[in-house]
Amino acid sequence: MSAQDERVALITGATSGIGLAVADQLATQGHRVFIGARTAESVAQTVKALRERNPHVDGTELDVRSDASVHEFVAAAVARFGSVDVLVNNAGRSGGGVTADVTDELWFDVIDTNLHSVFRMTREVLNTGGMRDKPWGRIVNIASTAGKQGVVLGAPYSASKHGVVGFTKALGNELAPTGVTVNAVCPGYVETPMAQRVRQGYAAAYDTTEEQILARFQSKIPLGRYSTPAEVAGLVGYLVSDVAASITSQALNVCGGLGNF
Numbered sequence: 001m002s003a004q005d006e007r008v009a010l011i012t013g014a015t016s017g018i019g020l021a022v023a024d025q026l027a028t029q030g031h032r033v034f035i036g037a038r039t040a041e042s043v044a045q046t047v048k049a050l051r052e053r054n055p056h057v058d059g060t061e062l063d064v065r066s067d068a069s070v071h072e073f074v075a076a077a078v079a080r081f082g083s084v085d086v087l088v089n090n091a092g093r094s095g096g097g098v099t100a101d102v103t104d105e106l107w108f109d110v111i112d113t114n115l116h117s118v119f120r121m122t123r124e125v126l127n128t129g130g131m132r133d134k135p136w137g138r139i140v141n142i143a144s145t146a147g148k149q150g151v152v153l154g155a156p157y158s159a160s161k162h163g164v165v166g167f168t169k170a171l172g173n174e175l176a177p178t179g180v181t182v183n184a185v186c187p188g189y190v191e192t193p194m195a196q197r198v199r200q201g202y203a204a205a206y207d208t209t210e211e212q213i214l215a216r217f218q219s220k221i222p223l224g225r226y227s228t229p230a231e232v233a234g235l236v237g238y239l240v241s242d243v244a245a246s247i248t249s250q251a252l253n254v255c256g257g258l259g260n261f
């Protein structure tokens, strides 16, 4: 096991929203943080900003839909910081609509980006990242409350996130004896660029304004507001700590009471 302040953490989709907050949280906790996303310029800007908090931050371009890109990403992280202790599978996309009108292209891309990616990256980290040979490790998958209940006009997204929860529970049980925990964090509504795009999509589908969609969504949340990326990142920061060793195979909500399951 690496000393806590030397642990190497990989975070996908860390240039925006929840992933960015997780990178900030783990950098603040003293991890060596390696990030990836598709837009190289955003990765470079994010690395630069995070280094003001912790010099041990780096990253590279990554498309979680590509086996080759995932391999290069993990190999680059190992070359930079050494074997991987913590993986946060965060990269994802929204996507849905009237199911009868959903195209193959949309369906497969949502499933590939949100679900296949989690398997692909996790397998790469277990092998190239060396986690399968370690007595300690943490894998956190950012799923969604949509991974526990159906979301209207969100069949591809809900299906992908239910898959992430199932993968998490199976792998968590498989790896439990090894000291590697595997958990899903399930945000409800979190104020990020993705959340803005989702509101735009529903406003168009229901022929109304984004403000009305926001009010409708907020009224469904017992807390009365969206969660913040930092609130989601706080749970991730806890799950990757030593004291969270007995929490595995779980799917934990951060949702202002939206989900009661």
Ligand SMILES: NC(=O)c1ccc[n+]([C@@H]2O[C@H](COP(=O)([O-])OP(=O)(O)OC[C@H]3O[C@@H](n4cnc5c(N)ncnc54)[C@H](OP(=O)(O)O)[C@@H]3O)[C@@H](O)[C@H]2O)c1
Pocket: 012, 013, 014, 015, 016, 017, 018, 019, 036, 037, 038, 039, 042, 062, 063, 064, 065, 090, 091, 092, 093, 094, 113, 142, 143, 144, 145, 186, 187, 188, 189, 190, 191, 192, 193, 194, 195
């Ligand atoms: N916001 C919410 O209300 C909410 C609720 C529940 C769950 N979630 C989940 O939380 C995660 C993050 O969501 P967010 O709201 O923070 O989204 P976001 O603001 O849109 O950020 C998404 C991040 O993922 C990256 N990304 C997207 N596709 C990628 C790909 N194919 N390969 C690598 N990186 C990719 C993006 O950068 P590039 O575009 O440059 O690649 C960006 O860094 C997602 O898994 C989402 O499903 C969000």
